[in-house]
Amino acid sequence: MRLRLAVLLTGGVIVLAACSPTKAAQPTPVADSSTSATSSSAPSSSSAAPSSSAAPSSTTKSATNGPVKPPANNPAPSGSPGWKLTQGNTGLAAHGLNCDSLPLYTGPGAPAAGTVISGKRIEQALTLFAGNITVEKSCIRPKNLGETAPLITTNGPCGSNSCQVTGAPVTIRDSNIDGSALPAKTIAGSCAFLGVGTLQRNYISGMGSGICFFNTGSSLSALAEGNYVRGLRSDGESHNDGATVRDFPLDKNAGRTLTFRNNRIDCSTGNDTGALFIQTYGGDIDNVTVEGNLLEGGGYQLGLESGFDNVYGRNMKSINNRFTGTGWGAAYVSQKGASHKWAVWQDNFLHDAAAPDAKGKPAPTP
Numbered sequence: 001m002r003l004r005l006a007v008l009l010t011g012g013v014i015v016l017a018a019c020s021p022t023k024a025a026q027p028t029p030v031a032d033s034s035t036s037a038t039s040s041s042a043p044s045s046s047s048a049a050p051s052s053s054a055a056p057s058s059t060t061k062s063a064t065n066g067p068v069k070p071p072a073n074n075p076a077p078s079g080s081p082g083w084k085l086t087q088g089n090t091g092l093a094a095h096g097l098n099c100d101s102l103p104l105y106t107g108p109g110a111p112a113a114g115t116v117i118s119g120k121r122i123e124q125a126l127t128l129f130a131g132n133i134t135v136e137k138s139c140i141r142p143k144n145l146g147e148t149a150p151l152i153t154t155n156g157p158c159g160s161n162s163c164q165v166t167g168a169p170v171t172i173r174d175s176n177i178d179g180s181a182l183p184a185k186t187i188a189g190s191c192a193f194l195g196v197g198t199l200q201r202n203y204i205s206g207m208g209s210g211i212c213f214f215n216t217g218s219s220l221s222a223l224a225e226g227n228y229v230r231g232l233r234s235d236g237e238s239h240n241d242g243a244t245v246r247d248f249p250l251d252k253n254a255g256r257t258l259t260f261r262n263n264r265i266d267c268s269t270g271n272d273t274g275a276l277f278i279q280t281y282g283g284d285i286d287n288v289t290v291e292g293n294l295l296e297g298g299g300y301q302l303g304l305e306s307g308f309d310n311v312y313g314r315n316m317k318s319i320n321n322r323f324t325g326t327g328w329g330a331a332y333v334s335q336k337g338a339s340h341k342w343a344v345w346q347d348n349f350l351h352d353a354a355a356p357d358a359k360g361k362p363a364p365t366p
Contacts, residue, residue, distance in 0.1 A: 075174075075201065076226065082264040082294035083322050083351060083358045090228040090264075091176045091203025092139060099139035099176055113168065123181075125149060128197070129156035131168025141178040147186050151177055151207070154195030155215050165217030170197035179233070180206035188235035188271075191244075198223045205231035210265065211243040214282055218252035225261045234269035242267035242275040242297065247283030250313065258285075262292040272298030272327060278312065279305040286313025292320050294351060294358075298327035304366070306336040317344040322351040323363050331366040341366065 075094040076085055092098055097119075105120035113130040120138045125145055128135075131154070140151055152172065156164030177192040191212035192204045200223070204210045210229035213222050229242045242265035248258045265275040275295035278285060295301035301323040306312050323330035330350065333341045345365050352360030 081262050081292040085228045085264040090201055099141055102139055126152045128154050128170045129166050131166040134171045137174045139176045141181050143181050145182055145186055148189040150191045150194035152193045154197055163215050165215055173200040175202050177202055177204045178206050184233045184235040188238035196220050196222050199227055201226040204229045207232055208238055209241040214246040216248050221256045222258040224263055228264045230266040232267055232269050234271035238271050239273050240267055240269045240271050241273045241277045244277045246281045248285045249283045250286050258288045260290045260293055264294045267297035274299030274303055275301045277303045280310035280312055281308050284310045287315050289317045294322045296324045300328045300332050302331040305334040306338040311338045314340055314343055316342050318342050318348055320347040322349055322358050325350045330363045333366045
């Protein structure tokens with residue numbers, strides 16, 4: 001296993017830390033810009049950057065009947081495993097939409113509790129700290145962003161060592177989260193989503209890292225289901241994760257759960273930690289289930305690490321996943337003080353698209 005040196009930005013202080021295989025940068029939350037909410041629209045801007053998941057053009061040429069409307073893409077059937085996901089059956093494209101077709105969102109970057117944003121093109125970062133917020137069938141594609149800041153966060157105001165955590169659920173579904181309008185240098189150390197929430201059936205691309213469950217607090221559960229993460233970008237010495245978990249303690253709510261189910265996560269930037277990196281950097285982690293995912297790219301596809309005076313718990317499960325086995329391999333465990341590994345390692349296979357249910361060789365137990 002390689003030992004890599006990572007740069008962590010915490011409260012404006014640069015910290016150098018060695019970890020294995022990496023320690024990713026903590027993005028800085030976007031400050032609240034308003035306490036009110038609106039989701040009014042304006043005509044689409046012709047200068048907006050092209051969507052990375054544009055739907056088919058409105059017409060195609062038929063050899064016999066002239067122009068015909070192409071069939072709409074369909075969402076992946078409910079419960080489809082990660083190896084069934086494509087760019088066309090996740091996010092906006094699954095509903096026959098694309099970023100540039102949507103009206104502009106002109107509401108605040110920090111919407112109020114109870115806000116529902118539906119069918120909008122959002123060209124600013126979102127701070128969803130107020131909670132009880134839903135974003136659906138929208139395109140989150142900021143044109144301006146602070147370096148290492150996330151596109152979407154549930155974090156609130158930050159002090160010298162930590163940020164406040166939302167106290168109410170946040171849901172983002174059937175949307176595109178897209179960093180393509182920003183330079184690689186700006187987003188290489190950024191997450192598409194940072195905090196705690198429910199993310200379902202989204203298409204996430206153009207970022208440094210994808211889904212980051214970090215600063216998750218002590219009460220809310222977290223879910224990533226049916227998302228397709230791909231097309232991540234690196235710059236310089238960045239360390240990129242398709243998805244990551246950095247804390248999920250149970251000390252105040254033993255019943256909370258964190259689940260990655262039926263996602264396709266590809267981390268192929270050249271600076272890869274891996275598709276799904278679980279590391280106790282920010283606190284203890286337990287009650288995590290990883291099930292039905294296709295994990296692709298460089299680094300290790302699935303990492304499980306204790307460290308930083310924190311440990312993962314005894315209820316960590318990996319079930320029925322597929323791994324490409326590229327990079328450093330399918331999976332590893334670094335116990336660092338823990339006396340146990342995965343509580344359940346079951347029906348995990350290397351990915352073989354030609355085999356029934358994509359089951360290649362069994363993935364070695366880490």
